[in-house]
Amino acid sequence: MGARSIFLADTMLRLWWLKNNRVMAVLELAWPYTIIIVLVGLGTSYGSLENFKNSLGVTDPILYIFASSSVAFAAVGIIDNAASVAQWHRWLGTLPYIMTSPHKLSTYVIASGLSLSMLTLAMEFLVLLPGVLYFSGPEGIARMSLVLAFLLLGMLPLVAIGGIAAMASLMVREESNVMGFLNPLLLLLSGVFYPLKILPEILQLASKAVPVSYVVEAAKIAATFQEGLARDLFLVAYIIAAMILAYNIAGIAALGGFETIARRRGVTD
Amino acid sequence: MPEAIEAIDLHKSYVQREGGLIRGRKVVVKALQGVSFSVGWGEIYGLLGPNGAGKTTAIKIIATLLIPDRGDARVAGYSSVHEPVEVRKLIGVMLSVERGFFWKLSGRENLKYFGLLYGLSGKALEERINHVLSLVGLDRIGGGERRFEEMSLGMRARLGLARALLKDPPVLILDEPTLGLDPPSARVIRSLLREMASEGKSILITTHNMVEAEILCDRIGIIDRGRIIAEGSPEELKRSVAKYSSIYVTVSGSSAQARVIVDHIRAVLGVAAGIVGEENGVSKIRILVEPGEESKALTALLSRASSLGIRTVEHRIERPTLEDVFIRLVRERG
Ligand SMILES: Nc1ncnc2c1ncn2[C@@H]1O[C@H](COP(=O)(O)OP(=O)(O)OP(=O)(O)O)[C@@H](O)[C@H]1O
Ligand SMILES: [Mg+2]
Numbered sequence: 001m002g003a004r005s006i007f008l009a010d011t012m013l014r015l016w017w018l019k020n021n022r023v024m025a026v027l028e029l030a031w032p033y034t035i036i037i038v039l040v041g042l043g044t045s046y047g048s049l050e051n052f053k054n055s056l057g058v059t060d061p062i063l064y065i066f067a068s069s070s071v072a073f074a075a076v077g078i079i080d081n082a083a084s085v086a087q088w089h090r091w092l093g094t095l096p097y098i099m100t101s102p103h104k105l106s107t108y109v110i111a112s113g114l115s116l117s118m119l120t121l122a123m124e125f126l127v128l129l130p131g132v133l134y135f136s137g138p139e140g141i142a143r144m145s146l147v148l149a150f151l152l153l154g155m156l157p158l159v160a161i162g163g164i165a166a167m168a169s170l171m172v173r174e175e176s177n178v179m180g181f182l183n184p185l186l187l188l189l190s191g192v193f194y195p196l197k198i199l200p201e202i203l204q205l206a207s208k209a210v211p212v213s214y215v216v217e218a219a220k221i222a223a224t225f226q227e228g229l230a231r232d233l234f235l236v237a238y239i240i241a242a243m244i245l246a247y248n249i250a251g252i253a254a255l256g257g258f259e260t261i262a263r264r265r266g267v268t269d
Numbered sequence: 270m271p272e273a274i275e276a277i278d279l280h281k282s283y284v285q286r287e288g289g290l291i292r293g294r295k296v297v298v299k300a301l302q303g304v305s306f307s308v309g310w311g312e313i314y315g316l317l318g319p320n321g322a323g324k325t326t327a328i329k330i331i332a333t334l335l336i337p338d339r340g341d342a343r344v345a346g347y348s349s350v351h352e353p354v355e356v357r358k359l360i361g362v363m364l365s366v367e368r369g370f371f372w373k374l375s376g377r378e379n380l381k382y383f384g385l386l387y388g389l390s391g392k393a394l395e396e397r398i399n400h401v402l403s404l405v406g407l408d409r410i411g412g413g414e415r416r417f418e419e420m421s422l423g424m425r426a427r428l429g430l431a432r433a434l435l436k437d438p439p440v441l442i443l444d445e446p447t448l449g450l451d452p453p454s455a456r457v458i459r460s461l462l463r464e465m466a467s468e469g470k471s472i473l474i475t476t477h478n479m480v481e482a483e484i485l486c487d488r489i490g491i492i493d494r495g496r497i498i499a500e501g502s503p504e505e506l507k508r509s510v511a512k513y514s515s516i517y518v519t520v521s522g523s524s525a526q527a528r529v530i531v532d533h534i535r536a537v538l539g540v541a542a543g544i545v546g547e548e549n550g551v552s553k554i555r556i557l558v559e560p561g562e563e564s565k566a567l568t569a570l571l572s573r574a575s576s577l578g579i580r581t582v583e584h585r586i587e588r589p590t591l592e593d594v595f596i597r598l599v600r601e602r603g
Contacts, residue, residue: 002388009385013371016382020373020416093368096334097432100357101386263353264336266283266329268364 002103006111010085014119029127032065062132063140067147067219068192070124074117075154075212076186082113082162083169083177090170096268105262106255109166110159117155121148146222150236154215157243160251167258170267192216211243271346273440273471274308274331278340281326281495300326301337302495308473308488310439313466315486316475317591319599323495324475325364325444331473332362332442344440361433363443366426366450372418376407376428379417383432401431406457423454430458434465441465441472447481459485479591489591493599503591504560510597511589513557516567517545518574519582520552526579527552533573538566551582560588 018025086109089095099105125148132140165179172178187193189203190212196204207213218236221229281301286293300323308314316324329335331342333353342349344356363369370379377398384394402408405427412424420428426446433441446462447455462485466472476482482489483503491499491506499506520527524547531542531554538558546553558566563586574581 005385005388005390008390009382012385013374013382016374016378017371020375092371093365094370096329096332096362096364097369097383098386099334100332100360100362101383102354102357102388103386260336263334266335268329268334 003107003111006103006108007115010112010115011119014116029123032069032124032128033131062128062135063144063147063219063223066124066128066132066144067151067216067223070121070147070151071154071190071192071212071215071219072187074121075151075215076158076183076190077120078113078117078155078158079162079165079179079186080177080183081116082109082159082166083179085109085112085116086166086170087175087177090268091175093269095170099268104255104259106163106167106259110163113162113166114155114159118152121151143222146233147219150215150218150222150240153237153240153244154211154218157211157240157247160248160255163255164251164258167255167262171258171262171265173267186210186212189213190216211240211247214240214243270310271343272307273310273312273345274314274442274473275343276304276306276327276331276340277342279304279327279330279337279342280339281323281330281335281337299495301330303340304492304495304497305340306490306497306500308471310471311466311469312487313462313472313474313485315482315489316473316492317477317479317482317489317595318475318492319477321494322492324492327492328364328442328444328473328475332360332364333357358436359438360440360442361436361438363429363433363441363446365444366429366446366448367422369429370417370425370432373416375414375416376402376420376424376431377413379428380432380435384435387436389435397435397437401434404434405431405461407431422449423451423457426450426454426458430461439470441470443472443474445475445477447476447478455481479595483591491595491598498598499594506594507589507591508560510594512559513541514560514563514589515587516556516558516563516570516584517587518554518556518567518570518584520554520574521550521580521582522552523547523550524552526577527554529577530554530570530573530579534566534570537569538562540566563588 018028089098098108101108125144128144129141132144136143161179161182165177165182169176169178188199189207189210191207192212196207199207214236218233221232221236279301280303283298283300285296285298287296288294304323304327306314316327318324326335330337331344331349333349333356336350344359347355347359349356371382374382380398380401381394384390384398389397399408402413407413407424407427410424412420412428415424417425417428430446433443447458450458459481462472462474474486486503488500488502489506490497499509501509520530524544527544527547531544534540534542534556540556540558542554542556544552545555554570556566556570567584567586571581
């Protein structure tokens, strides 16, 4: 399918970009550790090991960093990523050449957003491997891989919303993600930074409709994984799979219409 | 075989906001008000017009980037409005000389990205990139390895053309491909376009450079305020506005001597001629001839003068230029 060639092209694009921007690349690879140093060394209001214990129930800081930041930058971030990909191309002036490729613009922004999210995930995973090995040994790696798998799965329910955010952002001719407000909301409802318990009941209920909540749930299970919990993990996986269908069927139908509106309005400049 | 490109009664308005959020009002700009033209295979067609005439808008519609309010565009018979996917397979597009690439990537990396996106890959893509780089002459000046941000405008234009040619499309759609280029760079682009046309590709360009339009285009549509106000080959356009070329000849001698020559020319060639000035012992003659008849008239005049023993000091032929056409037409409306 076409999405594959987009995925390949955009992953190459980002790797070339990193290769040609060494300082950027180093910073990008080093930041998880700087956060860990802050967390472990100082303990901040941004988050603390105590906080981490509350929300995930495990004391390995690496796993916490991986799960929480990846939820923010990859699983929820898919919406932001798809939108920023679109903005970036308009800003560069590359958008017309993307649009005259054989792919639908909405397919492109989704596939490119996914490539960006997955690359972020992969890089973070690789960078954190030595750390997790140090704190928790090979078992930590197994847990982290499990979390990774759920993060990847957990992105998928949101792809159509990401596509809509991207198309809508292009159409309003503003240089930001018009659905940017969704991001903090989803993070709040996912319970990744704060325990859900402290939210009002209505928001706790709403969080059940948010796919990312289940990613966080899965991360918790994976982090504390014991015999017999496999069933729970499968259950979470099924729920996410159902959400992939529920969220995307309507969303993808809507995207078809967006495509035409975008061409009617003109989105390349 | 259907025409390469057809624009059929294109209308397009933009809604612009003026003023602030509260007090602001909407202004409708009619960018195109019924534009029709067609481009044949192997032909270079130039849309020539002043700033804001609607050139880019027309190009975007044909290139499937924009849907018109009314009318349709066709590429090889496929509708740009309703069959964009088919049209995109057939066109190579260049919309801006100085942007449209990734600044931090080299020329080759940039081309590779778009090649992958366009469905090429592996060895075939590699070969294609080498081919287009050499076509536009970037390989000789190291343009493949240089980053886009470090390229001169001339190199960027060549890279833009290389991308447009990547799929080897039969139709090229180029918005001001030589804008801002120095004469040598512009010439490289023009000669490449000529070559492409001679291979049978159909090329649509926009420009407000008269000289370029005249030497490059087989046919020209002059567009102003969203309408095509004149169309034809450069020759036809020039003839439509200025029916005659002027020949000015300065001869030594009085106006009486010059008169003999003028009478002779009138009698022999049947064209309008007259004396337009006399001073310091020289006289200036002006002859009006149809375009294409200039050298014949000049030869007749010079030989008559020499047989009369009259010396010609200088001569000059003033042919109508496309600029005359443009200024006349665009001014008339403005
Ligand atoms: N996206 C847009 N939104 C609002 N108005 C626009 C938009 N694009 C173009 N216009 C307006 O439409 C008219 C035609 O613009 P267009 O870009 O097609 O002209 P052009 O002939 O390409 O001009 P130039 O020689 O300056 O490139 C202009 O008045 C322009 O201001
Ligand atoms: Mg323009």
